[in-house]
Amino acid sequence: MKITEIKLVQEKECQRLSGYCGDFLLWYEFPLSMDITLKADAFVAASLIPAMATKQNIELADDIPVSAQLLSNLSKLQDIFSRWEAQLGVKLHKIDILGGQRVEALPVNDHVISFFSGGVDGTYTFLKNKDDIDLLLFSKGIDMQLDNVEQFEHAFEKNKVFLDAFEKPLVPIATNVRFFGHSLGLKWTQCFGGGLASIALAASVKTCYIASGFTYGKTIQEGSNYITDPLWSNGTTHIVHDGAEANRLEKIAFLATEPTAIALIRVCWQDKGYNCGQCEKCLRTMTNLRLLGLSTPNFPPLTDELVKNKVSKLRLYSVHDVDFLQENLALAVEKQDKVMVKALKKISRHYYVKHHIKGLLKQLS
Template sequence: MKYIEIEPLNRETTDSDCVRRCRIKRIDGDVQVDQTELWFQFDKSIVPPEDNDCDSYLLAVIMDAMKEERDVIVKGEVSKQLLSNLVEYQVAWYKWLPDLYSYINISAESIRDNSTPVSGAICAFSGGVDATFSVWRHSQAKFSHRSQDIKLCSIVHGFDIPLREETSFNNASKRAQETLKDIQLKLVPIKTNYREITTVNWEHAFSCVLVAVLSNFKKVAGTCIVGSSEPYDSLVIPWGSSPITDPLLTSGDFHVIHDGASHNRTEKVKEICDWKVGIENLRVCWQGDLKDRNCGKCEKCVRTKLNFLATGNPIPICFPDSNILDDIKEITLPNEAVRGEWRQIYEYANKNEVKDSWVGQLRRTLNKKSLIDKILPKGSPQREIVKNLTRKISGR
């Protein structure tokens, strides 16, 4: 039997921070083959979950276990509702990627009965379009009866900004704090070493791990808002976040809401243009050398600038000055998911009769075949062989 054992450890408290951690052991039969620690570090003013509460640890480990075909044994307490939801969560990923993920068994030393989550919501906020949209519409009660009372937001160090880049993270955090201050919301940073100990494709795991991180705040806010990646009419499957799987990350005392699938990215940008501070401080870039600002040249930066132009709004000052036509010419669309995002912008511009020159250049970019499409045409047996081989090698 191969399994992962999760052992919760006593939290540590410094002058300013609280560190929650667990020991993760990989065991083959009677032999321990690996041991590591997973930790979450945040301001000690936040009331943490109990030391033996393992919901966050299980959420962080589940996809590694599925990938490695290891059962999970939790030497602590887990929510009854979370255990139930993770059964269905696993089934979804197994159906989508049966060659990569397996269904595994989870057992816990103690199962916690469901309880009512505390009032209020928490939202991850790094300054991107999705989070800015969610924070704006909920804080301004723009979502009718579904609007949530946001108690605090959190920015995660160790996700898009590596732990070693402290200056970049501090600058990004300061920028996010300035944005949220405009609408009287508090930002609480949190650190985790998750990305340093996992082998799972980030595009598959990011939402599950985001909920794992934010569940450390469940005694302050019992609802977790996860900003959507794609709208209902253009869902990308499989993908780490979706209205199918995100709600299955809910536990008895931490309710997860997949938010924003009512809007595509361009429609979100149109809504947040009412928030001047929000758009001036957007941070969408993850490919640039400086992780605390937008490079203005990468695919995501250029795409976001086009989102603004498509809505008839100027490109905000958070992006360096450049010629948008030159920017578009330099872009190669890496995959169908990204191509779909660019197609949405083109269709939105056409629907709203935008006649600017960038629309024509965008059309030419969409019509340009990638190198792989030229060498391995879509639907060809050779392409399927390469695709499956690449998926197995890269963990996708």
């Protein structure tokens, strides 16, 4: 996979760092106020899983700067990800990174950043580390589609109002890195550690927090996790995987200690309003809120009727979603919420029956 035509273009309202990764034109847009430098690190990080999946060496022109430490870390990342291919759901091949001018560098933007979209994990990481974080990035193209301008602006304004109270700036950026893997048939969950890290590497910040979706109790073998995320660091930018000490229920309870945070929650990626209230992630969060005795204007109350007619009919397709269900089920049992217990057990039974049938058919084939 040749990485070519890396360039930085100053436009009227932003600056765009772009380059071809194979046939895919990958780009990142940042405000003019950020100092962006021309180097290959972001493109190499974003390309690693796609290149391993397609069994292509990464090839760079000899004169393009690339971090020597990042290249060293990529060898370890390949060792790890190639052992996780069964859980990742894709065959991964070890590859070589060829060419490039190996360099050591210092941060261009001496900032500590974190990604922020109003979600549970990102808000938890911000509140926990707010004294260290200098600014936050809200990326168009990650949490919602690139062309959903109206929804992005609405969410951006709500997030900005929240962060203004802490005197922390929210910086709008845009990138199509999420769609790079998609163009090769890969899922974002397989690629998003390198994808998110590539944004921080492109920005050349000092430190970047990536909020964890799972706890240390779960070794989640997917694109972003507490084992691999720090290895995307390049000597210029330090990547920190944060928040794995708390599960989702504990994070929401923590958010409730800051009323404006619980009122902000936006978890949906369906692009159907601020929260659609219908998808698995929305209903899972509404279940969290019900069991914790909390409310937010961004979701309707989860009544017994909705539990019976909506929650109980959810179908899970990932073992990770089952982990979230089990956390909710344990609390529902503790709270003696019989309606919720019945609904969650129904979802669990359906998943495991389907899972065992699928496994049996695989053995017989």
